[in-house]
Amino acid sequence: MSSLPTAPGFPPLRLRRYAGFWLTDRTLKFLGASHARFSPRPTDVLLVSFPKTGTTWLKALAFSAHLPSTGADHPLHRNNPHDLVGFLELAGEDDDGLIYEGIPSPRLLAAHLPYSLLPHGITDGSGGRIVYVCRDPKDTLFSFWHFHEKTTATLQRMADDGGASSAMPTFEEAFELFCKGQSMAGPQWRHALEYWEASRLSPDQVLFLRYEDMLRDPEGSLRKMAVFMGCPFSPEEEETGVVRDIVELCSLGMLKGLEVNRSGRTMLGLKNEAFFRNGTVGDWSSCMTPAMAARLDGIVAEALEGSMLFFLKEKVDHVLPYAFKTGRSLSDQ
Numbered sequence: 001m002s003s004l005p006t007a008p009g010f011p012p013l014r015l016r017r018y019a020g021f022w023l024t025d026r027t028l029k030f031l032g033a034s035h036a037r038f039s040p041r042p043t044d045v046l047l048v049s050f051p052k053t054g055t056t057w058l059k060a061l062a063f064s065a066h067l068p069s070t071g072a073d074h075p076l077h078r079n080n081p082h083d084l085v086g087f088l089e090l091a092g093e094d095d096d097g098l099i100y101e102g103i104p105s106p107r108l109l110a111a112h113l114p115y116s117l118l119p120h121g122i123t124d125g126s127g128g129r130i131v132y133v134c135r136d137p138k139d140t141l142f143s144f145w146h147f148h149e150k151t152t153a154t155l156q157r158m159a160d161d162g163g164a165s166s167a168m169p170t171f172e173e174a175f176e177l178f179c180k181g182q183s184m185a186g187p188q189w190r191h192a193l194e195y196w197e198a199s200r201l202s203p204d205q206v207l208f209l210r211y212e213d214m215l216r217d218p219e220g221s222l223r224k225m226a227v228f229m230g231c232p233f234s235p236e237e238e239e240t241g242v243v244r245d246i247v248e249l250c251s252l253g254m255l256k257g258l259e260v261n262r263s264g265r266t267m268l269g270l271k272n273e274a275f276f277r278n279g280t281v282g283d284w285s286s287c288m289t290p291a292m293a294a295r296l297d298g299i300v301a302e303a304l305e306g307s308m309l310f311f312l313k314e315k316v317d318h319v320l321p322y323a324f325k326t327g328r329s330l331s332d333q
């Protein structure tokens with residue numbers, strides 16, 4: 001680790017560049033152990049996201065799709081989604097590495113790791129399916145900014161790197177770091193591109209979703225996920241409105257209002273309330289000037305030029321900032 005390039009990141013944690021990504025010391029420290037100790041199963045479903053792109057929502061929806069009802073005894077009424085679907089990265093931190101071994105199949109797990117840094121047993125096609133969600137980088141940064149305000153102290157404790165700064169950077173400073181890709185698991189565009197390429201090469205193994213599309217059509221997105229995860233809704237469930245009920249239960253307004261999310265903390269010590277804010281598209285415009293937005297859009301477009309995934313500013317119902325086109329592979333860049 002000490003030989004890797006190091007730099008400050010946003011949130012203000014020391015990051016090291018490894019295999020093209022900026023990772024925290026904590027992630028790097030346990031990465032090898034996570035690979036060694038985690039045994040993928042063909043029935044696993046892994047929910048992957050860059051931080052602040054829809055992880056919490058994806059966890060709630062995927063978890064609920066596996067349950068028969070949304071009644072008062074539903075675990076989401078008493079648990080934050082992060083405590084129902086654990087992060088794969090934590091397997092390396094567990095002393096005996098068995099935290100996920102006791103979960104019966106099919107297991108539902110999550111990760112913020114780039115595709116190229118997932119355990120090989122997952123990416124070689126024998127380790128189950130991956131659902132990936134991506135989001136407009138401008139909204140991602142804005143969301144991170146607000147999350148950071150609420151969680152600085154805990155994030156620093158979690159970082160465990162001694163290199164964290166306690167100072168809250170200005171939005172402009174955070175923007176500069178984000179533009180350089182210096183955020184947890186950044187750059188975001190490279191993270192998304194790896195999963196986009198994997199989804200094109202292996203559509204049965206990787207489902208690529210967009211947060212903006214999920215907002216526009218939550219029921220359709222949930223159905224798509226359920227089919228992909230191997231638990232499609234039956235005609236009876238459709239008839240009784242299960243899809244609508246799950247979407248309602250997992251909506252931002254509903255989850256945010258639950259007592260557990262207003263007062264509790266996740267198992268990692270983060271305030272539950274910090275995971276729920278506005279959940280909209282285009283919030284970035286309250287903090288980012290048009291010039292800043294154009295610069296970030298330009299950086300992303302340039303980084304992805306000629307590749308398979310393009311983030312473009314498109315105004316289709318104000319929720320489709322992306323367009324995709326085919327081109328050369330990431331490995332060619």
Ligand SMILES: Nc1ncnc2c1ncn2[C@@H]1O[C@H](COP(=O)(O)OS(=O)(=O)O)[C@@H](OP(=O)(O)O)[C@H]1O
Nearest residue numbers: 051052053054055056057143251252276277278279
């Ligand atoms: N249920 C639901 N529906 C829609 N949107 C939701 C939901 N839950 C969380 N959010 C919004 O997602 C943003 C947080 O991102 P993540 O969940 O990826 O955060 S984390 O990586 O798990 O820390 C953050 O976005 P912003 O509102 O833009 O900050 C949350 O408000």
